Amino acid sequence: xxxxxxxxxxxxxEEALGGDDQSFTQLVEAYQRPVFNLCYRMLGDPLEAEDAxxxxxxxxxxxxxxxxxxxxxxxWMLSIASHHCIDRLRRRRLKFVxxxxxxxxxxxxxxxxxxxxxxxxxxxxxxxxxxxGSLSAIDxxxxxxxxxxxxxxxxxxxVLSLSVSAVKSRLHRARRELxxxxxxxxxxxxQGGMKNxxxxxxxxxx
Amino acid sequence: xxxxxxxAMLFEAKHLKSTQRAELESHLAxxxxxxxxARSLNQLExxxxxxxxxxxxxGFSLRFQKRLKVRRRRAHERxxxxxxxxxxxxxxxxxxxxxxxxxxxxxxxxxxxxxxxxEILRISSLFGLLKEFLGLLLENTIGNLSPAYLLAGSVAFxxxxxxxxxxxxxxxxxxxxKE
Numbered sequence: 071x072x073x074x075x076x077x078x079x080x081x082x083x084e085e086a087l088g089g090d091d092q093s094f095t096q097l098v099e100a101y102q103r104p105v106f107n108l109c110y111r112m113l114g115d116p117l118e119a120e121d122a123x124x125x126x127x128x129x130x131x132x133x134x135x136x137x138x139x140x141x142x143x144x145x146w147m148l149s150i151a152s153h154h155c156i157d158r159l160r161r162r163r164l165k166f167v168x169x170x171x172x173x174x175x176x177x178x179x180x181x182x183x184x185x186x187x188x189x190x191x192x193x194x195x196x197x198x199x200x201x202x203g204s205l206s207a208i209d210x211x212x213x214x215x216x217x218x219x220x221x222x223x224x225x226x227x228x229v230l231s232l233s234v235s236a237v238k239s240r241l242h243r244a245r246r247e248l249x250x251x252x253x254x255x256x257x258x259x260x261q262g263g264m265k266n267x268x269x270x271x272x273x274x275x276x
Numbered sequence: 277x278x279x280x281x282x283x284a285m286l287f288e289a290k291h292l293k294s295t296q297r298a299e300l301e302s303h304l305a306x307x308x309x310x311x312x313x314a315r316s317l318n319q320l321e322x323x324x325x326x327x328x329x330x331x332x333x334x335g336f337s338l339r340f341q342k343r344l345k346v347r348r349r350r351a352h353e354r355x356x357x358x359x360x361x362x363x364x365x366x367x368x369x370x371x372x373x374x375x376x377x378x379x380x381x382x383x384x385x386x387x388x389x390x391x392x393x394x395e396i397l398r399i400s401s402l403f404g405l406l407k408e409f410l411g412l413l414l415e416n417t418i419g420n421l422s423p424a425y426l427l428a429g430s431v432a433f434x435x436x437x438x439x440x441x442x443x444x445x446x447x448x449x450x451x452x453x454k455e
């Protein structure tokens with residue numbers, strides 16, 4: 071992730087706290103890319119990501135007096151953006167779950183051709199977004215912070231307000247889910263218990 | 277065979293000790309299911325690592341500045357609206373407390389009100405002040421009002437006071453813009 075001269079960053083923060091909007095804009099310039107990327111990876115839509123990133127910066131501007139200078143500004147900023155995106159995903163989920171979805175045996179209409187044809191057309195970004203989309207909001211944020219920002223478990227915990235053990239457990243579950251999804255998609259592996267990973271295979275099967 | 281233990285090792289491969297790593301490798305050599313999962317995990321991580329940071333569209337910070345201006349204007353409008361509501365509520369509350377007599381705003385009433393204020397200022401202790409204030413209020417203006425009216429008036433006035441303090445706090449915490 072982009073790193074900036076901490077001295078310069080501190081000056082911008084102090085000036086912004088004094089009411090200088092231009093200095094806060096410098097911070098926006100500096101962090102727009104990581105914040106937008108996080109929002110895009112979380113929400114999967116560039117327009118919504120733009121809106122979420124803008125809103126995150128507005129929230130940061132409003133709460134700048136609560137920023138602890140001992141903490142890295144990037145971590146604080148990504149924490150605001152992550153929580154905002156998690157809230158959006160939760161609201162989206164509430165909005166889109168209809169009674170039809172809740173009925174047993176109901177399958178949503180497929181938006182395009184079959185999985186194999188579609189895979190051929192999918193670009194890398196789309197595939198990545200699709201995989202991330204299968205995870206819960208908090209698990210998704212943890213995976214994004216691990217792979218795109220190379221954050222440690224402690225840093226992820228700090229951003230998402232989780233304990234280190236909770237981060238480990240969420241990441242384990244998310245990566246396992248992603249790996250099994252990948253396996254099923256690329257190797258067409260749905261043999262017996264393999265749908266649920268090797269641990270679901272009975273002992274006598276090996 | 278307990279795959280769960282090796283699965284856990286797979287996801288923590290970077291943090292394994294050499295003995296654990298050897299144990300995992302030995303298991304992978306004999307277990308096709310775990311080997312398949314390990315391969316998928318590697319491919320997946322390569323794909324994720326290869327996915328770049330997506331930048332926002334040009335002019336992000338300019339759009340931010342515009343939003344900030346709009347948000348600030350709305351905050352001031354809200355504050356203005358809140359102040360107007362507070363003033364209106366205050367007037368209504370006073371009208372309720374003073375009853376029908378106050379609506380005519382007769383001179384004797386205003387004069388007795390001013391006298392009451394002077395009396396209040398003369399009283400030093402907080403409890404005495406409250407007692408005297410209520411006493412003067414009852415004596416001069418609202419002696420003929422029912423207790424329900426008085427209670428409603430007191431509650432409304434307390435709410436008003438709380439809102440006023442909150443609005444002062446909001447005004448003071450709003451960021452000041454440098455020109």
